[in-house]
Amino acid sequence: EAQVTQNPRYLITVTGKKLTVTCSQNMNHEYMSWYRQDPGLGLRQIYYSMNVEVTDKGDVPEGYKVSRKEKRNFPLILESPSPNQTSLYFCASSLLHGELFFGEGSRLTVL
Amino acid sequence: GENVEQHPSTLSVQEGDSAVIKCTYSDSASNYFPWYKQELGKRPQLIIDIRSNVGEKKDQRIAVTLNKTAKHFSLHITETQPEDSAVYFCAATYTNAGKSTFGDGTTLTVKP
Numbered sequence: 001e002a003q004v005t006q007n008p009r010y011l012i013t014v015t016g017k018k019l020t021v022t023c024s025q026n027m028n029h030e031y032m033s034w035y036r037q038d039p040g041l042g043l044r045q046i047y048y049s050m051n052v053e054v055t056d057k058g059d060v061p062e063g064y065k066v067s068r069k070e071k072r073n074f075p076l077i078l079e080s081p082s083p084n085q086t087s088l089y090f091c092a093s094s095l096l097h098g099e100l101f102f103g104e105g106s107r108l109t110v111l
Numbered sequence: 112g113e114n115v116e117q118h119p120s121t122l123s124v125q126e127g128d129s130a131v132i133k134c135t136y137s138d139s140a141s142n143y144f145p146w147y148k149q150e151l152g153k154r155p156q157l158i159i160d161i162r163s164n165v166g167e168k169k170d171q172r173i174a175v176t177l178n179k180t181a182k183h184f185s186l187h188i189t190e191t192q193p194e195d196s197a198v199y200f201c202a203a204t205y206t207n208a209g210k211s212t213f214g215d216g217t218t219l220t221v222k223p
Contacts, residue, residue, distance in 0.1 A: 045212070100157065
């Protein structure tokens, strides 16, 4: 089954404790991207990658890191989480010029 | 960078009526305009998209129109049904650069 898998789905952590949200796709898509969704603010792009070893900042990259060492994986790293990073995070993938396929989302709470 | 404005933020219609959601964008380089539907607690899913070389596209009860000169595009849903109730997001993408900018979303409620 074609899918984008994110883990963990839910996480409560404390300020400053490094965490990684994993994202994996099995559709051989070149493009992968991370978004955060906050009430009334839609989906805001954090980072994206158009291919292996190629990553670029989206609109809200501060406080986040990503890497793309393999085509299928695109982890999101929060080196020192803060309460303003409490949000619902979506990973998505696509062929270079097409429809985004979203993961199920990861709800993160930073205390 | 790109800026996408979406209106209205909430829309309530009676079952069977039509619903229209409008988006404007600022970057003339944007060339791909998808619409996503997000049901409560679920992930966004594509319902229709349009590219900059096309003015209109239709898929059963759903249609999208694009006016490149005015930099706006609209989603039209006819004969609305309760299962159309969801949040709808528009987006503007410059596919060569990879950046996608989403509107803030429209919460559509279809009353039976």
